[in-house]
Amino acid sequence: MSKSACEICDLNGATTLKKLGEVSSKYDYAIALAGNPNTGKSTIFNALTGLKQHTGNWPGKTVTRAEGSFQYKDNKYKLIDLPGTYSLMSTSEDEEVARDYILFGKPDVTVVVVDAGRLERHLSLVVQIQEITNKVVVCLNLMDEASRHGVEIDVRGLSRDLGVPVIPTSARRKEGIGELLLAIDEVATGKYVPEQKTISGISGESRRAVSELSQELLAIDAELPSVSWISMRLIQRDESIEDALISGILSDKITKEEIAPILVKAAKYHDKLGLDYADNVAGAIFGQVTKTVKSTVKVDAGQRAFRIDRTIDKLVTSRTFGFPIMLLLLGGVLWLTIIGSNYPSSALSNLLLDQLYPFLKEGAIQLKFPWWLSGFLIDGVYLATAWVIAVMLPPMAIFFPLFTLLEDFGYLPRVAFNLDRLFKGAGAHGKQALTMSMGFGCNAAGVVATRIINSPREKLIAIITNNFSLCNGRWPTQILMASIFVGVLVPNQLAGTISTLAVVGIVLLGISFTFFTSWLLSKTLLKGESSFFTLELPPYRPPRVLQTIYTSIIDRTLIVLWRAIVFAAPAGAVIWLISNVLIGDKSIALWMIDALDPIGILIGLNGVILVAYIVAIPANEIVIPTVLMLTAMVLGDASLGEGAGVMFEVSDGEIATILYQAGWTTLTGINLMLFSLLHNPCSTTIYTIYKETNSAKWTTIASLLPVVFGVIVCFLVTRLWYMFT
Amino acid sequence: MRLSNLEKGKRAIIKGIEKGCSAEKHQRFLDLGFVPGAEIHVHSISPLRDPIAYSIYNTIISLRREDADSVLITIDN
Ligand SMILES: Nc1nc2c(ncn2[C@@H]2O[C@H](COP(=O)(O)OP(=O)(O)OP(=O)(O)O)[C@@H](O)[C@H]2O)c(=O)[nH]1
Numbered sequence: 001m002s003k004s005a006c007e008i009c010d011l012n013g014a015t016t017l018k019k020l021g022e023v024s025s026k027y028d029y030a031i032a033l034a035g036n037p038n039t040g041k042s043t044i045f046n047a048l049t050g051l052k053q054h055t056g057n058w059p060g061k062t063v064t065r066a067e068g069s070f071q072y073k074d075n076k077y078k079l080i081d082l083p084g085t086y087s088l089m090s091t092s093e094d095e096e097v098a099r100d101y102i103l104f105g106k107p108d109v110t111v112v113v114v115d116a117g118r119l120e121r122h123l124s125l126v127v128q129i130q131e132i133t134n135k136v137v138v139c140l141n142l143m144d145e146a147s148r149h150g151v152e153i154d155v156r157g158l159s160r161d162l163g164v165p166v167i168p169t170s171a172r173r174k175e176g177i178g179e180l181l182l183a184i185d186e187v188a189t190g191k192y193v194p195e196q197k198t199i200s201g202i203s204g205e206s207r208r209a210v211s212e213l214s215q216e217l218l219a220i221d222a223e224l225p226s227v228s229w230i231s232m233r234l235i236q237r238d239e240s241i242e243d244a245l246i247s248g249i250l251s252d253k254i255t256k257e258e259i260a261p262i263l264v265k266a267a268k269y270h271d272k273l274g275l276d277y278a279d280n281v282a283g284a285i286f287g288q289v290t291k292t293v294k295s296t297v298k299v300d301a302g303q304r305a306f307r308i309d310r311t312i313d314k315l316v317t318s319r320t321f322g323f324p325i326m327l328l329l330l331g332g333v334l335w336l337t338i339i340g341s342n343y344p345s346s347a348l349s350n351l352l353l354d355q356l357y358p359f360l361k362e363g364a365i366q367l368k369f370p371w372w373l374s375g376f377l378i379d380g381v382y383l384a385t386a387w388v389i390a391v392m393l394p395p396m397a398i399f400f401p402l403f404t405l406l407e408d409f410g411y412l413p414r415v416a417f418n419l420d421r422l423f424k425g426a427g428a429h430g431k432q433a434l435t436m437s438m439g440f441g442c443n444a445a446g447v448v449a450t451r452i453i454n455s456p457r458e459k460l461i462a463i464i465t466n467n468f469s470l471c472n473g474r475w476p477t478q479i480l481m482a483s484i485f486v487g488v489l490v491p492n493q494l495a496g497t498i499s500t501l502a503v504v505g506i507v508l509l510g511i512s513f514t515f516f517t518s519w520l521l522s523k524t525l526l527k528g529e530s531s532f533f534t535l536e537l538p539p540y541r542p543p544r545v546l547q548t549i550y551t552s553i554i555d556r557t558l559i560v561l562w563r564a565i566v567f568a569a570p571a572g573a574v575i576w577l578i579s580n581v582l583i584g585d586k587s588i589a590l591w592m593i594d595a596l597d598p599i600g601i602l603i604g605l606n607g608v609i610l611v612a613y614i615v616a617i618p619a620n621e622i623v624i625p626t627v628l629m630l631t632a633m634v635l636g637d638a639s640l641g642e643g644a645g646v647m648f649e650v651s652d653g654e655i656a657t658i659l660y661q662a663g664w665t666t667l668t669g670i671n672l673m674l675f676s677l678l679h680n681p682c683s684t685t686i687y688t689i690y691k692e693t694n695s696a697k698w699t700t701i702a703s704l705l706p707v708v709f710g711v712i713v714c715f716l717v718t719r720l721w722y723m724f725t
Numbered sequence: 726m727r728l729s730n731l732e733k734g735k736r737a738i739i740k741g742i743e744k745g746c747s748a749e750k751h752q753r754f755l756d757l758g759f760v761p762g763a764e765i766h767v768h769s770i771s772p773l774r775d776p777i778a779y780s781i782y783n784t785i786i787s788l789r790r791e792d793a794d795s796v797l798i799t800i801d802n
């Protein structure tokens with residue numbers, strides 16, 4: 001779709017759009033963005049509000065409601081981005097969020113975002129929403145993709161047929177946004193009144209049942225929203241709706257006594273009409289939609305784009321290549337991340353530690369800071385922060401864009417498709433593959449993503465095992481240990497490859513633990529039937545490489561880095577304090593290290609590592625700087641640092657020298673890699689788990705189980721190691 | 726005939742959802758477009774033979790074998 005003259009002209013609506021970001025003040029109209037999963041709702045939300053909701057090419061990317069605002073002409077609008085939903089009858093947790101808002105949030109306009117290339121499916125939601133409200137605007141998104149697929153749409157005819165404004169857009173290129181705004185404005189302000197529609201083709205008996213119940217409901221509360229829908233659900237005996245009516249959540253005018261006879265009547269209809277009722281409604285909806293599509297859409301089925309999709313799927317899900325391709329992509333992403341971050345990491349550490357650090361120290365002397373203040377601020381807070389930036393920023397700046405490219409291309413759901421059989425064998429849900437993949441970025445995000453799993457049992461399994469996805473915060477530890485202790489075992493040219501393989505090995509071990517733990521849980525604490533699994537495989541979408549790199553660095557990398565810094569600064573302070581505050585003749589840190597050393601040694605680690613993991617509960621990112629600072633302190637060698645708890649060398653060679661001096665061996669390095677995979681989640685993740693499960697018991701289990709595994713595995717590895725060396 | 730028996734390369738028409746399955750599952754099928762009269766064919770089979778991805782109403786939806794068992798079809802000629 002090329003830009004029309006109207007789109008670039010000054011009178012174009014988009015020029016009067018003011019993105020206001022988050023909702024801050026009063027607004028005149030509330031606009032809901034509804035639609036099937038993966039149609040570009042969040043992309044439109046971002047275009048209108050200037051906010052940065054995550055988008056991605058798989059159904060279920062958005063799982064909670066997000067709000068933002070914008071001004072258009074003289075009015076302020078609140079915009080609500082909803083999770084995707086296939087229908088208003090759905091009952092999964094994320095879809096319910098959308099459903100409830102559409103039904104009971106009373107938005108002034110509901111914008112239904114549909115995929116122009118898949119109208120038969122997506123219009124069925126439009127029809128259902130029209131049954132509730134006439135204030136509907138249909139946003140015909142993904143027009144660029146539709147025309148690539150040879151789909152031609154008679155937009156005017158469609159609008160006439162549906163009786164609502166239909167606006168073609170390509171949200172990713174921001175085309176059609178101006179027209180969309182204009183339509184929203186006209187419907188919101190009442191300048192354009194869309195038609196009131198009802199679904200045709202529902203049998204007389206079903207219709208009568210609905211209208212009878214609706215009338216009785218309206219008699220006890222004339223303002224009850226979405227009555228015909230409520231009646232439909234009552235006939236289908238939706239318990240959550242029955243409860244909402246009885247308890248007065250849906251309407252405070254309705255009393256228990258008044259509603260009881262209506263429920264009885266609904267139950268009678270249920271028995272009489274039975275499952276045929278649901279079939280009848282769905283059949284009518286799809287029948288009506290098919291008719292509309294037949295008269296307004298032309299498809300050239302022989303299109304190349306379709307064939308390309310089929311060919312790619314044949315390859316990535318094939319018996320022979322499906323799994324090797326997955327491994328190759330995983331290894332490739334890790335390899336690029338590890339190799340690629342080498343140089344920028346050392347450049348950053350040179351700048352922040354070799355150049356800026358002495359400069360700051362000098363400045364503190366000039367300003368006559370007392371030793372403890374300059375120690376606390378510069379050796380503690382500054383050094384830890386600088387460290388985290390130097391080791392975290394480069395791998396994240398490489399990993400996130402690569403991951404996002406795969407995600408936008410549409411590969412992730414194929415991983416879920418390939419792995420489902422294994423998850424089923426472990427008693428878990430196939431969509432756990434998606435939440436597991438999200439975990440490689442951040443476990444807290446992975447835990448939130450589990451809302452796409454309907455069954456509470458399988459959702460819990462996914463939550464508890466998410467920590468076995470090696471999150472980004474733990475990568476620096478893995479990469480450093482792999483290059484110092486594993487890479488050195490082979491000739492120089494091979495070091496990079498072997499270190500990468502070691503990290504890939506850890507990631508794969510994590511995945512095996514995911515399967516093993518899922519299986520264990522489903523055989524013991526979380527026994528139960530496997531639930532209904534459906535997964536939509538979205539079309540492949542060529543990612544926009546430059547934009548992806550830009551947004552994933554700006555939105556994701558910097559946010560995660562900021563979090564790391566927020567935790568690193570106070571941790572640096574704590575490390576400096578425990579290293580410098582003495583109790584008796586020893587610093588607090590030394591007391592702790594000495595106390596934990598025997599346990600540490602027993603499992604092939606040491607006291608320093610265990611103390612580091614205690615200090616680093618807030619964020620995994622700071623484990624390595626903590627380990628190094630404490631090691632420098634223990635060694636107490638002035639040539640290594642600037643006194644107790646100060647550590648500023650970052651070149652691998654120097655770190656290696658220090659660690660070997662402190663008694664580390666290849667075993668310590670390998671065990672640290674294992675322990676970094678298998679230990680408690682960070683505090684943010686623990687908190688997220690609590691919010692998602694609402695249960696102290698499951699939060700405790702999710703937090704402790706990995707530590708137990710970690711201790712056992714490290715212990716066994718240590719025993720084996722000594723048996724053979 | 727059941728959807729799980731549908732061979733690759735053949736087209737089928739959905740007859741309905743088996744009566745025995747739970748109301749929730751039944752509804753979910755309907756929401757996804759598994760309504761009588763809909764055209765369906767196999768898009769791809771996962772490396773471990775299960776699940777299978779079907780193309781229905783222009784979208785690709787994958788189902789596990791035991792779930793596909795609940796969908797009744799006839800072969801379209
Ligand atoms: N080619 C093309 N791609 C688009 C367009 N709009 C969105 N996309 C892409 O489609 C994918 C889905 O977009 P999202 O905005 O995350 O979709 P959503 O409707 O919010 O999805 P859920 O939150 O899962 O319901 C992303 O990869 C977008 O970049 C468009 O107009 N054209």
Ligand SMILES: [Mg+2]
Pocket residue numbers: 041042043054055061062082083084
């Ligand atoms: Mg979204």
